[in-house]
Amino acid sequence: MADLDSGHIFLTTLAPIKGVNAESGTGISHEQRVRIALAQLPTALQSPATQGIGINSPLARNRRTHLARMFVLSDIVYNGRNPQNPLVATAKGIDPVDPLPIDQLSTAYLVFCADVDAIVNDGDPLPHNLTKAQQKAVRASYARKLWDTMGDELQDIYQNCVGFEGVKTADDFAAYLDKCHVETTMPFHDYYLDLPKFNELNTKLLLGAVLVPAAIAVLSLLLRIFGMLHLPMLGFSTFWTFVVAAVVTVVVALLAIAYALRNGAKPLPPAKHDDLPSVLKGLYVQQTFSDFVIDHQAAEPNELHRAFGDYLARHRPENKMSPTQTPGVISIRAEGGITL
Amino acid sequence: MQRSLDLDDIQGNVTRAYGRYAFPFSRSFFLNIQDCGKGRQFVDAVRKKVTTSATWTEATKPRCTVNIGFTFFGLYKLLVPQRTLRDMPEEFISGMRDRAFLLGDRDPGKTEAEAKGWDAHWDPIWQQNRIGDGDIGNDNVHIWVSFNAQLKELGKAEPVDELEKECQWLRDLCDHLAGGVRIIPHNGRAGDQEYQEGSVLFVQRGDKLIPTPNEHFGFTDAIGDPVFRGQLSDAEAKDAVIGTGKWMNAKTGWQPIEPGEFVLGHPDESQELPPIARPPEFMTNGTFMSYRKLHQNVGSFEAVVAEEARTYAKLQAIDEPEARETLRAKMCGRWSDGVPLAQAPTYAEWQAMSEKLGFNVADPVQALWNKLNYIRSPEASNFRYADDMLGYKTPLGAHIRRMNTRDYMDPLNQTGIDPATGCQFANPNATHGLNKRRRILRRGLPYGPPPGAEKTDETEQGVAMISMCASLQRQFEFVQQQWIQYGLDFHQGNDTCPMLGNHHQHKRFSIQSDPASGKPPFIMSKLRTFVECRGGDYFFVPSLTSLRMMAMGIIDPT
Numbered sequence: 001m002a003d004l005d006s007g008h009i010f011l012t013t014l015a016p017i018k019g020v021n022a023e024s025g026t027g028i029s030h031e032q033r034v035r036i037a038l039a040q041l042p043t044a045l046q047s048p049a050t051q052g053i054g055i056n057s058p059l060a061r062n063r064r065t066h067l068a069r070m071f072v073l074s075d076i077v078y079n080g081r082n083p084q085n086p087l088v089a090t091a092k093g094i095d096p097v098d099p100l101p102i103d104q105l106s107t108a109y110l111v112f113c114a115d116v117d118a119i120v121n122d123g124d125p126l127p128h129n130l131t132k133a134q135q136k137a138v139r140a141s142y143a144r145k146l147w148d149t150m151g152d153e154l155q156d157i158y159q160n161c162v163g164f165e166g167v168k169t170a171d172d173f174a175a176y177l178d179k180c181h182v183e184t185t186m187p188f189h190d191y192y193l194d195l196p197k198f199n200e201l202n203t204k205l206l207l208g209a210v211l212v213p214a215a216i217a218v219l220s221l222l223l224r225i226f227g228m229l230h231l232p233m234l235g236f237s238t239f240w241t242f243v244v245a246a247v248v249t250v251v252v253a254l255l256a257i258a259y260a261l262r263n264g265a266k267p268l269p270p271a272k273h274d275d276l277p278s279v280l281k282g283l284y285v286q287q288t289f290s291d292f293v294i295d296h297q298a299a300e301p302n303e304l305h306r307a308f309g310d311y312l313a314r315h316r317p318e319n320k321m322s323p324t325q326t327p328g329v330i331s332i333r334a335e336g337g338i339t340l
Numbered sequence: 341m342q343r344s345l346d347l348d349d350i351q352g353n354v355t356r357a358y359g360r361y362a363f364p365f366s367r368s369f370f371l372n373i374q375d376c377g378k379g380r381q382f383v384d385a386v387r388k389k390v391t392t393s394a395t396w397t398e399a400t401k402p403r404c405t406v407n408i409g410f411t412f413f414g415l416y417k418l419l420v421p422q423r424t425l426r427d428m429p430e431e432f433i434s435g436m437r438d439r440a441f442l443l444g445d446r447d448p449g450k451t452e453a454e455a456k457g458w459d460a461h462w463d464p465i466w467q468q469n470r471i472g473d474g475d476i477g478n479d480n481v482h483i484w485v486s487f488n489a490q491l492k493e494l495g496k497a498e499p500v501d502e503l504e505k506e507c508q509w510l511r512d513l514c515d516h517l518a519g520g521v522r523i524i525p526h527n528g529r530a531g532d533q534e535y536q537e538g539s540v541l542f543v544q545r546g547d548k549l550i551p552t553p554n555e556h557f558g559f560t561d562a563i564g565d566p567v568f569r570g571q572l573s574d575a576e577a578k579d580a581v582i583g584t585g586k587w588m589n590a591k592t593g594w595q596p597i598e599p600g601e602f603v604l605g606h607p608d609e610s611q612e613l614p615p616i617a618r619p620p621e622f623m624t625n626g627t628f629m630s631y632r633k634l635h636q637n638v639g640s641f642e643a644v645v646a647e648e649a650r651t652y653a654k655l656q657a658i659d660e661p662e663a664r665e666t667l668r669a670k671m672c673g674r675w676s677d678g679v680p681l682a683q684a685p686t687y688a689e690w691q692a693m694s695e696k697l698g699f700n701v702a703d704p705v706q707a708l709w710n711k712l713n714y715i716r717s718p719e720a721s722n723f724r725y726a727d728d729m730l731g732y733k734t735p736l737g738a739h740i741r742r743m744n745t746r747d748y749m750d751p752l753n754q755t756g757i758d759p760a761t762g763c764q765f766a767n768p769n770a771t772h773g774l775n776k777r778r779r780i781l782r783r784g785l786p787y788g789p790p791p792g793a794e795k796t797d798e799t800e801q802g803v804a805m806i807s808m809c810a811s812l813q814r815q816f817e818f819v820q821q822q823w824i825q826y827g828l829d830f831h832q833g834n835d836t837c838p839m840l841g842n843h844h845q846h847k848r849f850s851i852q853s854d855p856a857s858g859k860p861p862f863i864m865s866k867l868r869t870f871v872e873c874r875g876g877d878y879f880f881v882p883s884l885t886s887l888r889m890m891a892m893g894i895i896d897p898t
Contacts, residue, residue: 049451290848294865298655 003184007126007270008066009118009138010187013180014109015161017072030160031072031108037157038070044328051334058150059114060328063122063276064142068114070157075105110161112180115188116142117275123321126270139181143174191279192271199266206256210249217245276327277320284325287332288315345393345570345599345606349625349883352391353407353486353783354603354808355571359540359562360716363405363488364551365499366538366785368631368804369510370465370524371483373417378520379482380418383408384891385513386485389506392884395573404489404502408887409629409879411435413470414482418890420622423897427617428880431813432628435470436877442817444825444842445873459875463633464531465524466875479524484631484879485510494705495548497539497791507535529800529874536633538785538804544792545704552708553678553715555786556636556801557839557870559668560678560711564721564744566779568603569596583721586772587747597776603627604810609776614810618897625883629783630816632805632876634840639796640868645671648864656859662687667864670851671838673740678715680740682723685733724748726770729755731852737832739839742823749774749829778823780815781808802871812878843867 003009018030028036043050044057059068081100089096118127120141130138147154147170154173158164167176220242223231228238273282292311296304315323322340329337347355358366373379391405410418412433415425431439437459440446446458459467468479489503514522527533541556542549555561567577567584577596585594586609600608604616605624616623645667646660653663666687669675673682675690677699684690694700698710714720725741725748728734734741741748747770754765788801795801809815822829824837836842838849849864882890889895 048449048454052451052454290863294848294863297860297862298651 002187002265004118004130004135004267005187006189006191006268007118007128007274008187008189009114009116009135009142010184011112011114011116011139011142012182012184013112013177014073014182015112015158015164015176015180016106017108017110017160018162019107031074034072034108034110034157034160037153037160038072041070041153041157045334046328046330051330054335056326056328056336058153059146060326061149062145063280063327064116064119064145065327066115066117066276066279068112070110070112073105073109073111075108076103078102107162110157112177114142119275123277124275126275128269129267136178139178140171140174143177144170147173189268189271191274194272196269196271198268199263201260201263206260210253210256213245213248213252217242217249220245275320277324280325280327281317281320284323284332284338285315285317287325345603346625347393347395347570349885350393350603351407351626351881351883352393352405353488353806354627354781354881355393357562357565357781357783358405358488359553359785361401362490364491364540364785365489365503366804367487367503367507368527368536368538369485369487369507369534370481370527370536371485371514371521372479372524373414373482373521375517375520376417376419378517380891380893382483382513382517382521383418383887387884387887387891389509390884390887393571403500404487404506406506407486407488407881409484409631409881411481411483411877411879413480415880415890417482419893420890421895421897424617424619424622424895427615427897429615429628429811429813431817432878432880436630436632436875437466437470439817442821443873444820444836447842447844448825449845461872462875463527463529465526466633466877468526469875469877479526481524481877483521484629491551495550497542497549497551536787536804538787541786541788542791543704548704549791550704550708553712555803556638556788556795557641557668558676559672559674560676560715561786561803562782563674563678563715564740565782566602567596568599568601570599570603570606571596579718582718583723586776587724588771589769597779601777601779601810601815602781602808608810619895622882622886622889622895622897623880624885626886627808627810627881628812628816629879629881630805630807630812630876631879632807633787633802633874634805635800635802635872635874637797637868637870637872638799638801641870644864644866644868644870647866652862655862658687667851670735671739671849671864673734673738677711678720680720680723681734681738682725682728683719724770726750726753726767728764729753729767730764732764732854735849735851736830737827737835737838737849739837742827742830742837743819744779745775745823745829747772747775778815778819779809780819782806783808802874805876808881838864838867840871841867841869843869 003011017034042053042055042057044060045051045054059065081096084094086096116138117124118130118135118138119125120138127134151170151173158167158176163179164176167173220231220238224238224242230236231238231241273279288311292307296307299307324339325332326337326339332338345355352358371382373382386406386408389406391402391407396402412425412428412435415428425433436443436445440458441448446455450458465479465481469481471478471480487503487506489499492498492500511523523534525532525534527536540551541554542551544550553560553562564584567581571577572580581594581596583594585596587593588595598607598609600606600612600614604614604626605620606613608614645664649660649663649667652658652667653660656663656666658666665676669681669690674680675684675694677694679690679693679697684693697714699707699714701707701710723746725734725746729748730736731738731741747753747767750767750770750773753767753770756765757763758765783806784804786801786803789795789799793799807816824840825842827833827835832850834846835848835850836846847865847867849867851862851864853859853861
């Protein structure tokens with residue numbers, strides 16, 4: 001469930017890159033070609049050098065992507081021999097001179113990760129929870145959006161990946177990316193303005209549910225050991241009370257653990273103003289409003305009132321879609337920094 | 341029992357800010373090694389004179405101190421084994437010029453091509469530094485030798501005669517080595533000075549020149565240096581640590597910072613030994629140093645404060661002199677005489693406190709004495725920010741709040757107004773958790789024109805800034821990059837430090853206001869770059885053991 005958290009999908013996909021011998025030809029491996037295609041992909045206009053190039057990241061052509069990253073995972077890192085207790089190894093007859101097998105990936109992978117709004121239509125509010133099918137629909141909708149806005153670039157990159165040959169349409173790409181999808185285990189979220197109500201565990205209740213039958217079991221056992229065959233007043237057999245209470249303890253404990261794990265896996269609610277259009281609008285308002293404040297320091301009330309009215313009319317803070325900061329630029333002062 | 345540091349093995353400037361120990365004058369010489377053998381002879385001669393951290397009495401206190409440090413290429417020239425050199429931290433190997441981008445010396449708003457000639461305003465000695473590593477015909481800085489001298493006579497701005505004697509000894513030594521090691525005589529703006537001079541600022545009082553703890557913008561400087569374990573005797577440390585060590589909790593109180601933050605080879609605040617090159621003896625008890633010549637644009641500073649003060653005075657309904665003093669204090673975090681805003685948030689409170697502390701008495705020597713007593717007392721340092729998370733007293737982006745965040749960054753701090761009291765949350769349990777790994781030792785002195793001379797942007801004045809720490813990258817560079825040249829940790833976005841920051845792009849500084857005062861916040865928006873680097877480099881300040889190993893050429897990393 002960790003793909004979805006705080007109203008965002010933390011998408012992780014791994015597409016296997018074709019092997020060295022899969023196709024003969026130019027002497028450039030597919031892994032090399034993916035690296036070349038990625039190197040040619042422009043980054044967002046977020047540093048002086050990239051601003052100088054002037055070509056924005058194709059991922060900035062949509063208003064769902066908060067962050068995205070594509071890279072080649074060549075192989076896993078070799079950490080050396082597995083450490084082991086020398087006494088145990090000697091007893092087992094393991095010769096430390098014999099090399100151990102080295103774990104390797106069967107192929108290189110193209111990894112594509114993105115933090116995107118968990119929505120199917122631009123501007124929708126962020127959801128708190130989604131079923132598996134709904135999450136799949138969100139992923140497919142995002143994949144189609146990517147295909148519609150950066151299909152050529154995707155073609156360049158993914159044509160070096162296994163099984164991409166048949167991908168011709170947005171729907172094909174959505175299906176392909178879904179095959180590459182792996183569940184995210186550690187999403188990262190950085191937007192909370194106010195902390196929401198987290199899925200707190202009622203530990204007292206859970207502990208009580210386990211400890212009460214456990215206490216009855218222990219008590220019954222002790223009474224049995226000290227020779228009491230029946231519980232006073234109730235008259236139940238101490239042995240059977242012990243057995244039943246012990247079974248109940250184990251069952252409740254297992255249920256409590258399962259409940260705690262499920263509670264931990266629940267997605268957190270989205271933060272206020274957490275979707276990309278709101279974030280961009282927030283940046284826009286922050287910049288325009290601080291200029292407004294500086295320009296009107298020590299202004300007369302009437303003038304301030306009139307000017308603020310003009311400000312609201314011009315910048316429309318209530319409309320998150322426009323005017324706003326363009327995705328992929330560092331400030332509204334950058335060239336093309338404002339989307340009207 | 342806690343094992344104490346081997347003070348005899350640690351150079352004296354690591355544990356002592358000489359300025360505070362009545363050494364108001366300094367001279368920094370920068371030297372070039374042409375010949376390894378002569379270089380070793382040089383190190384052997386200097387090491388016998390090096391002032392250590394050993395405890396001194398009035399009788400044994402030197403009149404003039406001697407200390408030494410090496411750039412990476414200095415160690416390279418002395419044929420320190422490559423295996424040792426390769427274990428050195430990358431920022432030390434790269435040097436300050438290469439790190440200009442992250443230090444804010446090179447405009448981060450320009451590409452490498454656009455920034456060509458970015459160091460044109462550096463002093464010639466630093467412009468010509470780190471150009472190749474050939475033997476002949478370059479002026480790369482390899483060695484730094486510094487002398488700090490006592491005052492000859494109170495009332496005059498003159499160092500003791502021993503200072504010139506030591507300088508002459510250095511010149512004679514270089515002459516004797518016949519060019520194998522030579523002094524690079526290109527210091528200063530015009531590149532015509534043999535050494536970089538440093539001196540505390542003196543003021544004319546009647547017929548006397550009185551030393552002050554001020555810098556050129558008129559603020560009291562050098563107050564809150566960190567105190568670390570083993571630096572001082574237990575008796576001295578007891579008071580010294582208040583406000584300058586780390587605040588643990590109400591029960592344990594102020595504790596000295598672990599020595600590994602400042603002296604290599606000792607455990608640091610992460611409960612680990614900082615990484616050092618092999619052999620361990622080479623770096624143990626040594627430290628790293630950043631030398632930066634920081635020019636101060638006094639004219640710009642005065643002009644900007646005066647201009648902003650006009651709007652501020654109108655907005656706050658106060659007169660302009662009060663507005664100027666208040667803006668200056670808000671930028672710094674302390675009033676000009678060193679009283680922290682955290683203790684005296686308003687002009688009236690400050691005036692009352694200065695009066696009480698005797699800063700304005702008629703006798704200038706007594707006034708200085710009162711001031712020195714105050715800034716060296718725990719009162720001047722014993723304050724916190726966690727009870728002012730909204731910056732009503734000390735603005736969130738103020739200079740001293742950025743340099744030493746104290747307990748402000750404790751992640752458990754509550755921000756806002758406590759409904760129970762109507763005031764800000766007191767956060768009594770806040771600790772120095774995220775601050776204690778970013779501290780640096782400040783060992784520099786101001787430089788500049790004689791007392792009474794006019795100061796503009798063009799006149800040469802500033803601070804020959806020396807920062808010492810175990811990791812230049814984790815401590816010095818982090819503070820410079822994240823806290824001076826950036827403001828996110830203080831909720832200031834890209835706004836840089838109002839005093840030290842680069843203001844070519846980011847010209848704003850927000851001054852928060854307590855809504856209870858009925859006064860609006862104020863945003864200074866016309867800041868210019870008031871402090872500019874004029875060059876510098878990174879140095880390794882070895883232990884006495886290490887100096888001996890270098891002199892003998894017996895560093896065995898195997």
